[in-house]
Amino acid sequence: xxxxxxxxxxxxxxxxxxxxxxxxxxxxxxxxxxxxxxxxxxxxxxxxxxxxxxxxxxxxxxxxxxxxxxxxxxxxxxxxxxxxxxxxxxxxxxxxxxxxxxxxxxxxxxxxxxxxxxxxxxxxxxxxxxxxxxxxxxxxxxxxxxxxxxxxxxxxxxxxxxxxxxxxxxxxxxxxxxxxxxxxxxxxxxxxxxxxxxxxxxxxxxxxxxxxxxxxxxxxxxxxxxxxxxxx
Numbered sequence: 484x485x486x487x488x489x490x491x492x493x494x495x496x497x498x499x500x501x502x503x504x505x506x507x508x509x510x511x512x513x514x515x516x517x518x519x520x521x522x523x524x525x526x527x528x529x530x531x532x533x534x535x536x537x538x539x540x541x542x543x544x545x546x547x548x549x550x551x552x553x554x555x556x557x558x559x560x561x562x563x564x565x566x567x568x569x570x571x572x573x574x575x576x577x578x579x580x581x582x583x584x585x586x587x588x589x590x591x592x593x594x595x596x597x598x599x600x601x602x603x604x605x606x607x608x609x610x611x612x613x614x615x616x617x618x619x620x621x622x623x624x625x626x627x628x629x630x631x632x633x634x635x636x637x638x639x640x641x642x643x644x645x646x647x648x649x650x651x652x653x654x655x656x657x658x659x660x661x662x663x664x665x666x667x668x669x670x671x672x673x674x675x676x677x678x679x680x681x682x683x684x685x686x687x688x689x690x691x692x693x694x695x696x697x698x699x700x701x702x703x704x705x706x707x708x709x710x711x712x713x714x715x
Contacts, residue, residue, distance in 0.1 A: 533587055544645070552640070642699065656700050663694050
């Protein structure tokens with residue numbers, strides 16, 4: 484009995500016999516269900532950040548480069564998982580996150596007027612290279628290197644900006660909490676799906692970097708709010 488790549492026969496057979504499913508039967512099932520839940524939930528991950536920017540008409544405290552690198556990261560991640568032939572439940576959210584990340588960057592550009600020529604050059608460069616990356620027409624060794632590097636470097640500009648400003652500005656707690664939780668789930672599902680070590684390492688780096696930004700939101704938001712109240 485197989486639905487969307489989920490084998491239910493083992494669990495249903497055990498339950499029919501009045502037994503609780505074995506660990507080897509239960510964990511892969513939980514992994515598949517979590518994977519599809521994560522794909523479904525990913526449709527809304529970036530919405531809190533987009534709505535916060537639009538509502539406040541401000542990108543205060545946001546690193547443009549960090550969000551641009553995030554778009555690059557999702558593009559490479561999606562292409563990498565497709566290239567490795569992983570099941571959709573193991574990476575499907577990347578497609579939805581990429582679409583939302585593109586909308587988010589467009590919002591940042593709109594509320595960062597005037598946009599510099601350098602920014603437009605970066606955007607055009609991405610548009611010209613992305614199709615090649617998504618098609619997997621890239622050296623496998625370079626693919627591996629980019630996949631690992633992007634998970635780390637996409638967040639570093641934002642982490643540094645938060646540290647330097649001692650404020651997280653318009654960063655959305657909900658968006659980064661979902662990013663953090665999603666990365667943890669993906670570490671678990673990657674282990675269960677026997678994903679390559681490179682993919683597992685990438686998600687582990689996601690836990691670290693998203694967790695760092697989440698801790699900065701907790702650490703810096705209250706002092707920033709107190710300063711604004713004092714200024715008023």
